[in-house]
Amino acid sequence: MDQSKKKPSTWLRLQYKKWFVLLRRGLTEENPIIVTVLGICSSLAVTNRVENAIFMGLGVTFVIIASSALVSLLRNLIPSKVRMVAYMVIISVFTIVVQMFLQAFVPTVADRLGSYTGLIITNCIVMGRAEAFAIKNPVKYTLIDGLANGLGYMLVLVLIASVREPLAFGQYFGMTIPGFENWIKWNVMALAPGGFFVLGMIAWGFRALMGKYEEDGVQ
Amino acid sequence: MMELIELFLASMLSNNIALIFILGMCSLIAVSTSIKNSVNMGVAVIVVTTLTAMINWPIYELLKATGTTQLSLLVFIIVIAAFVQFLEMFLAKYSPKIYEAFGIFLPLITVNCIVLAVSLFFQTRDYTFAQTTVFALGSSIGWAFAMILLAGVRQKMYRVSNLPKGLRGRAIAFIILGILALAFIGFTGIGRVTFIN
Numbered sequence: 001m002d003q004s005k006k007k008p009s010t011w012l013r014l015q016y017k018k019w020f021v022l023l024r025r026g027l028t029e030e031n032p033i034i035v036t037v038l039g040i041c042s043s044l045a046v047t048n049r050v051e052n053a054i055f056m057g058l059g060v061t062f063v064i065i066a067s068s069a070l071v072s073l074l075r076n077l078i079p080s081k082v083r084m085v086a087y088m089v090i091i092s093v094f095t096i097v098v099q100m101f102l103q104a105f106v107p108t109v110a111d112r113l114g115s116y117t118g119l120i121i122t123n124c125i126v127m128g129r130a131e132a133f134a135i136k137n138p139v140k141y142t143l144i145d146g147l148a149n150g151l152g153y154m155l156v157l158v159l160i161a162s163v164r165e166p167l168a169f170g171q172y173f174g175m176t177i178p179g180f181e182n183w184i185k186w187n188v189m190a191l192a193p194g195g196f197f198v199l200g201m202i203a204w205g206f207r208a209l210m211g212k213y214e215e216d217g218v219q
Numbered sequence: 220m221m222e223l224i225e226l227f228l229a230s231m232l233s234n235n236i237a238l239i240f241i242l243g244m245c246s247l248i249a250v251s252t253s254i255k256n257s258v259n260m261g262v263a264v265i266v267v268t269t270l271t272a273m274i275n276w277p278i279y280e281l282l283k284a285t286g287t288t289q290l291s292l293l294v295f296i297i298v299i300a301a302f303v304q305f306l307e308m309f310l311a312k313y314s315p316k317i318y319e320a321f322g323i324f325l326p327l328i329t330v331n332c333i334v335l336a337v338s339l340f341f342q343t344r345d346y347t348f349a350q351t352t353v354f355a356l357g358s359s360i361g362w363a364f365a366m367i368l369l370a371g372v373r374q375k376m377y378r379v380s381n382l383p384k385g386l387r388g389r390a391i392a393f394i395i396l397g398i399l400a401l402a403f404i405g406f407t408g409i410g411r412v413t414f415i416n
Contacts, residue, residue, distance in 0.1 A: 037389040038245055041332035045241040084329065085300050092293045100289065115339040118292050122332040124245040191404065192239050196397030200390050207385035214388035 019144045026148025032125045033156040033199075034206045039125035042116050043157055044195045050173050053161035054154070055109050059098040059117060061150025064126050066094045068134035068142040075135050087130045088121070095120045125149060156202065163198045164189045223353045225409075230357030233406040236333050237365040238399055243333035247362070248392050250324070251370040261363025263321045265356070267306065268334050271299050272355035275338045276348050288342075295338045303329045333362050368399055 014020050032038050043060070046052040067090050071078070078086045099117045102110040110117070120126065129149055134142045166172055168190035170183030188194050207213060236242050243264075250260045275295050282288050307325045310318040328334060337358050341351040372395050376382075382391055 037248065037393075041242050041244045044244070084326070085297075085304075088296050088300055088329070089293070092296050096289060096292055099292070115336065115343055118339050119242070119332050119336055121292065121296055122330050122335050124330060127330055188401070188404075191400075192241050193397045193400040193404070195241060196393045196400055200386075200393035200397065203390040203393065204383070204385045207390065208383075213384045 018141065022141060022144045023148045026145060026150075027152045027155070028210070029212070031152040031156065031206075032128075032149050033153060034203055035212060037203065038128055039123040039153065040199065042119035042123045043153075044160070044199060045192065046113055046116050047157055047161040047195055048164050048168055048190045049112070050158060050161040050165050051109065052112055053157040055102065055106065056113065056116070057150070057154025057157045059102070060120055060123060060125070060153055061147065062098060063091060063094045063120050063123075064129055064150045065143060065146035066097075067091045067126055068129050068146040069139055071130045071134040072137060072139045072142040078135075083131075083135065087127055091126050091130070092121045125153060159202060160195065160198050163202075164194050168194065223349060226350060227353045227357040228409050230354050231361035231364070232403065233409040235361040235365055235403050235406075236336065236358040237362045238396065238403045240336070242336045243331050243362055246327050246331050247366050247369070248389055250327075251366050251373060251392065254367060254370045254374060257363070257367045257370040259320050260324045260327070261359075261366055263324045264328060264331060264333065265359040265363060267299075267303060267325075267328050268337055268359035269352065269355045271295075271302050271334055272337050272341065272351050273348075274298055274302065276341065276346075276351045279338075279342060291342060292339075295335060299334050299338075300329050333358065365396075365399065365403075369395055372399075 026032075029035070033040060039060075043053070043056050046056055067087070070090050071087060074086070095118060098120065099110075102113065102117060129142075129146060133145050137145070162172070166177060166180065167186045169185060170176060170180035186194070189198075230236070234240070237244070237247055246260065250256050275298055278294060278298065279288075279291060282291055282294065303325055307318075307322065310322065310325075337355045340358075341354060346354060369392065373392060376391070376395075386394075
């Protein structure tokens with residue numbers, strides 16, 4: 001009798017909130033790496049250590065959030081003809097911030113990442129979020145969208161690094177794993193092929209789990 | 220002279236920018252669906268990368284002289300964007316034929332990692348002008364080479380194999396790239412250029 005008047009549960013209401021939808025999309029359904037496979041240029045090469053992956057992920061997350069927020073703030077002022085150049089300038093400013101921050105506070109990691117921090121500028125995700133979302137949405141949603149995409153990105157990077165580091169060095173987070181003292185290092189895992197293989201396998205696994213497939217697109 | 224040839228071979232093969240440094244992946248995966256597109260995109264990237272590196276080198280010297288090297292990123296990216304825009308307008312006006320073949324790839328190149336990466340690498344490795352030019356040429360040729368190889372494998376594979384659903388499209392492209400990268404590791408030893416990072 002009272003069934004129709006009963007308030008929906010908190011969980012159900014949560015699922016229809018816009019911020020929750022955005023967050024879930026970025027993390028799973030539209031995960032930038034797994035589903036659209038964008039933006040691995042600047043990061044896949046440094047995922048041979050979990051530490052690198054975390055700092056790279058944090059840097060990219062910061063750049064996505066900050067640049068989308070600024071693009072969204074300025075969205076009525078940027079003429080659409082020069083918007084690409086405007087994104088570039090905004091993104092490069094925040095990338096320089098990340099670079100200087102890393103050099104000042106974690107110089108060892110900054111050394112290991114090398115030029116790859118500068119290449120965050122050309123990371124397709126940052127540009128993609130600015131073009132696909134920030135240019136037509138208010139600031140509060142772009143913040144959540146940026147956070148979701150950045151975290152989704154970082155999650156996959158850490159996952160790849162968690163496979164590569166133990167196999168390549170017998171370590172995790174720079175510490176030797178108990179039982180791995182006499183590990184024969186797989187050099188291939190520390191080099192590029194390891195990154196390609198692990199990413200391919202992870203993308204396959206997640207796509208099969210989520211039932212999200214892609215057409216070949218080959219002509 | 221010998222040194223320059225060595226650098227050229229090293230940047231093309233043993234330090235291939237796509238397969239060893241994993242750069243320029245977005246456009247590499249997107250365009251490698253046909254050999255014809257790959258060749259066109261490859262030529263466009265070779266031209267843009269080499270010319271922007273040659274423009275960026277004197278600008279970086281200027282930045283060094285004025286002590287504002289932190290700004291190099293910003294300056295490089297503006298130079299690249301402006302150069303690509305200029306090239307697009309120039310081609311559209313003076314040779315519509317070439318524009319038709321390469322025009323659609325030009326905006327993609329602005330956000331191609333390798334154009335910026337080459338400029339950043341000459342900065343961290345302290346190359347001279349001649350070295351920078353040779354390195355840019357070698358790297359971009361190596362990148363185009365990797366993309367054409369990948370396109371060839373993908374086209375053949377599409378015709379003859381029945382892949383699991385989840386592996387289709389980009390996932391299998393990464394596995395193929397991994398195998399190609401393993402092959403390119405076999406070139407190690409050409410040139411003495413070491414891995415940065």
